[in-house]
Amino acid sequence: MVKILTEFKEMLISIASDLKELKETVRISTILNKEVLDVNEAAVLTGYKVSYLHKLSSVGTDLPIYSSSGNGKLYFKRLELLEWMTKHKRNNFNDFQNQVDDYFSKKGKKVA
Incomplete structure (x- = not known):
């Protein structure tokens, strides 16, 4: 038993x-x-804490934020938030190598 x-x-x-x-x-x-997210949903989507999203909203960043008048709640358009998250692409090694090659080709020198 x-x-x-x-x-x-x-x-x-x-x-x-x-x-x-x-x-x-x-x-x-x-x-x-969803097309429009509240701050809690935006935190899940971005992986940021709700408090960090509030901080970003108060320091004048380019974070796309909406607020309905009167209630002070923050809202985000999902697609705009995804675009904001991926706006600054970091170069990988191949991108860096291409920049070096371009630089030296403009200078008339060859890279080994």
């Missing part, structure tokens, strides 16, 4: 864990399909 109860408890724990993962998947899927 104890063995059956132990197995049942383990099954319930496993089911609860699976349900928690499923709820998180549904939540993220909902966020990815």
